[in-house]
Amino acid sequence: MTAPTPADPDRQRQRQIEDELLRTVLASFENTPDARLREVMQGLVGHLHAFIREVRLTEAEWQQAIDFLTATGHRTTDRRQEFVLLSDVLGASTQTINVNHEATAGATEATVVGPFFVEGSPEIALGGDMAAGAPGEPCWVEGTVTDTEGNPVSGARLDVWEADEDGLYDVQRDGDQLAGRAHLHTDDQGGYAFWGLTPTPYPIPHDGPVGELLDKTARSPLRASHLHFKATAPGLRTLVTHIFVEGDDLLGSDAVFGVKESLIKRFERQPVGTPTPDGRDLSGRSWSRVRFDIRLAPQRA
Incomplete structure (x- = not known):
């Protein structure tokens, strides 16, 4: 048996000090009236203290973390949510989605909302153009919305939004014009169709604290090409959810971990002069088309 070293009592005392603080902080939440809030706060405190103790966080590093979060708050505006970006690049957004959208047989998988969803998008008719002048190659998007039993869902609302070919959402451009986003409703058979843009890769905003974090950790800010849906x-x-472009080189390194195999779709390129489904005249431009059938899970009780 190894004899105790002189430092052992000090280590034991140090552990006692740290354990005692953790117990005290956890106990401070015991009288929280809301049982769920009590559970969340005690879980957060337990994991936070475990992290600090595991990595032996220095005071300078803790101050650096506070400065980082302060800068993240300052970078957030009504047009850009830096905290959502931070959650996304840490995989926290996707993991929260996974926890809250448990696998349901036959249902379309969910993924992150991202920082660029906007309430109050313009409504378009079936077959309408959600691009609204945003630059990019036209893309015909069609599909049906059903429940997991295959029954068509008429009147379902679909919000759709995406970046343009320059990798920018409308809210990243000057002015208040909405483009590359809209909402529409399914027909009596659950069908829908609209014109959008062929998705292209783009970087998440990386000129702020989150971008600095990615740079320091040798990570790319690029997102795989995608088109957003909310049903x-x-x-x-x-x-x-999103749909992603089959064959995109970034599918395995999406900056926000949003790619799921079931959401990768084939965007079929159409040569110049190929007739469009609705007879639209594209004036000699190429275009693409994709089908995305959405199956919605039952609402939880």
């Missing part, structure tokens, strides 16, 4: 219908679980 809502009475009695069914709201779905927020």
Whole structure:
């Protein structure tokens, strides 16, 4: 048996000090009236203290973390949510989605909403153009919305939004014009169709604290090419998801960990002069088309 070293009592005392503080902080939340809030706060405190103790966080590093979060708050505006970006690049957004959208047989998988969803997008008719002048190659998007039993969902609301070919969302450009986003409703058979843009890769905003973090950790800010969807219908679980472009080189390194295999779709390129489904005249431009059938899970009780 190894004899104790002179430092052992000091180590034991140090552990006692740290354990005692953790118990005291946890106990401070014991009288929280809301049981769920008590559970969340005690879980957070337990993991936070475990992290600090595991990595033996220095005071300088803790101050650096506070400065980073302060800068993240200062960078956040009504047009840019830096905290959402931070959550995204840490995988916290996707993991929260995973926890809250448990696998349901036959249902379309959910993924992150991202920082650029905007309430109050313009409504378009079936077959309308959500690009609204945003630059990029036209893309015909079509599909059906059903429940997991295959029953069509008529009148489902679909919010759709995406970046343009320059890798920018409308809210990243000067002015207040909305482009590259809209909402529409499914027909009596659950069908939908609209014109959008062929998705292209783009970087998440990386000129702020989150971008600095990615740079220091040798990570790319690039997102795999995608098109956002939000589907809502009475009695069914709201779905927020994307579809991704088959063959995109970034599918395995998406900056926000949003790619799921079931959401990778084939965007079929159409040569110049190929007739469009609705007879639209594209004036000699190429275009693409994709089908995305959405299956909504039952709403939780």
